Amino acid sequence: MKINWEDLQGKSFYQATARERAYGIVDKGTFKEFLGPRDKMTSPHLLILGEAVEFDDGITVGVGKIKKHPVFVVSQEGKFVGGALGEVNGAKMAYTMKLALKTYEKMKEKYGTVPDDRKPICIVSFDSGGVRLHEANAGLLMHSESMETIWELQNKVPYIALTGSTIGAYGAQGFVCLSADVVIANDFGRIGLTGPEVIQQEVGKDEFDASDRALIWRTMGARSKYILGDVDYLVKDTIGTFRDTIANIVDEPMSKISRTRKVGSPQLVEENLEVVKLAAEKQIKDSKDLWKIYGNENVDQIPEMPQDQFLSVVKRRPRRI
Amino acid sequence: MALTELNFEFKPETPKTIVEEWSHVGVVGSGDLEVLIEKEKALKGSIKIHILTTVVGFDDVWETVVKKFIDKTGLSGVKVSINDNAATPAVVIRRLQQAVDNGGGLQ
Numbered sequence: 001m002k003i004n005w006e007d008l009q010g011k012s013f014y015q016a017t018a019r020e021r022a023y024g025i026v027d028k029g030t031f032k033e034f035l036g037p038r039d040k041m042t043s044p045h046l047l048i049l050g051e052a053v054e055f056d057d058g059i060t061v062g063v064g065k066i067k068k069h070p071v072f073v074v075s076q077e078g079k080f081v082g083g084a085l086g087e088v089n090g091a092k093m094a095y096t097m098k099l100a101l102k103t104y105e106k107m108k109e110k111y112g113t114v115p116d117d118r119k120p121i122c123i124v125s126f127d128s129g130g131v132r133l134h135e136a137n138a139g140l141l142m143h144s145e146s147m148e149t150i151w152e153l154q155n156k157v158p159y160i161a162l163t164g165s166t167i168g169a170y171g172a173q174g175f176v177c178l179s180a181d182v183v184i185a186n187d188f189g190r191i192g193l194t195g196p197e198v199i200q201q202e203v204g205k206d207e208f209d210a211s212d213r214a215l216i217w218r219t220m221g222a223r224s225k226y227i228l229g230d231v232d233y234l235v236k237d238t239i240g241t242f243r244d245t246i247a248n249i250v251d252e253p254m255s256k257i258s259r260t261r262k263v264g265s266p267q268l269v270e271e272n273l274e275v276v277k278l279a280a281e282k283q284i285k286d287s288k289d290l291w292k293i294y295g296n297e298n299v300d301q302i303p304e305m306p307q308d309q310f311l312s313v314v315k316r317r318p319r320r321i
Numbered sequence: 322m323a324l325t326e327l328n329f330e331f332k333p334e335t336p337k338t339i340v341e342e343w344s345h346v347g348v349v350g351s352g353d354l355e356v357l358i359e360k361e362k363a364l365k366g367s368i369k370i371h372i373l374t375t376v377v378g379f380d381d382v383w384e385t386v387v388k389k390f391i392d393k394t395g396l397s398g399v400k401v402s403i404n405d406n407a408a409t410p411a412v413v414i415r416r417l418q419q420a421v422d423n424g425g426g427l428q
Binding site for chain 1: 323324341343349353359404
């Protein structure tokens with residue numbers, strides 16, 4: 001199979017398939033896929049239900065290199081069953097993350113310390129609507145295994161989440177995404193727990209209109225999340241810029257990388273609750289009100305601005321930790 | 322409803338095979354399919370095709386479409402596996418061509 005790495009660097013992250021993202025996010029020619037299409041490990045559950053199956057079960061996992069770091073990559077494919085996590089692709093995801101931890105522990109055992117410029121990294125490129133409901137419990141089981149692994153990776157292996165594909169990170173994958181040390185997004189990135197259509201179905205169109213795309217993007221989109229501090233880096237939409245951003249971060253010591261964590265300590269919980277308190281006190285009806293509170297002017301122009309201009313004028317939620 | 326499984330074997334008149342050992346393209350999205358081509362020594366001059374599709378009752382169309390492509394290109398010496406989610410014949414031909422190109426073309 002031929003993959004042209006140079007072409008991938010300039011390719012839109014939004015339009016790229018899971019496999020293209022996985023190959024392009026690491027250094028040239030270093031990606032090695034685990035359980036690729038030739039292994040034909042398809043979902044047994046979908047087959048019984050008469051649903052279409054895929055040879056890689058909608059996920060590309062493997063290992064590559066960025067500079068001197070071994071990089072464990074998980075890349076979800078949103079076009080196949082909405083990128084939803086089932087038993088097979090969930091196991092591929094969870095156990096690739098576990099491999100990053102194992103590599104760290106082996107290095108520590110063999111050399112005593114893990115140098116900052118050689119530490120293993122775990123990257124997950126999100127494009128998923130959550131757990132595959134056809135496989136309910138099996139999918140949830142794998143979801144909890146990956147959450148457990150994220151906890152174990154803390155302060156050892158940098159876990160970097162990428163969002164900016166067609167689906168975004170929703171449902172169960174929404175909080176797997178926000179558990180990361182660093183979240184990188186392009187303008188198409190979306191993070192949420194319940195998707196817009198489900199919210200509309202549950203609470204009504206007056207509360208949240210799923211056909212109002214501007215409303216969805218300013219509520220769940222990357223720019224709003226960047227102002228709130230959920231997204232740490234907002235970048236241009238090419239695989240190359242995502243790769244460069246990662247390459248610039250990873251040599252830093254772990255204590256510095258994990259400073260952008262959003263969950264994982266009582267202090268962080270308290271800090272997050274302050275946002276909820278603020279929203280309740282000030283009776284926030286729209287994301288724009290919240291942007292105003294953090295000191296942004298011209299809030300009506302923020303969604304339409306070119307990205308460079310946005311990054312130069314934006315004021316973000318101050319962090320205490 | 323169970324998936325439809327189809328198996329075909331053809332012997333094209335002017336057999337050609339792909340340059341690389343294997344090739345894969347496509348994502349099984351709605352109205353799309355994935356194609357996996359793997360070289361197999363035992364299949365010299367002939368081609369085996371395995372199709373798994375959600376569509377029922379279009380077996381003849383599948384045979385016509387695949388046969389047309391193989392007669393035109395002479396693709397052989399390989400095993401082709403297809404997972405399909407209701408793709409139209411035009412998309413099927415396109416993906417087969419892309420899979421051949423991804424495998425380095427024909428020789």
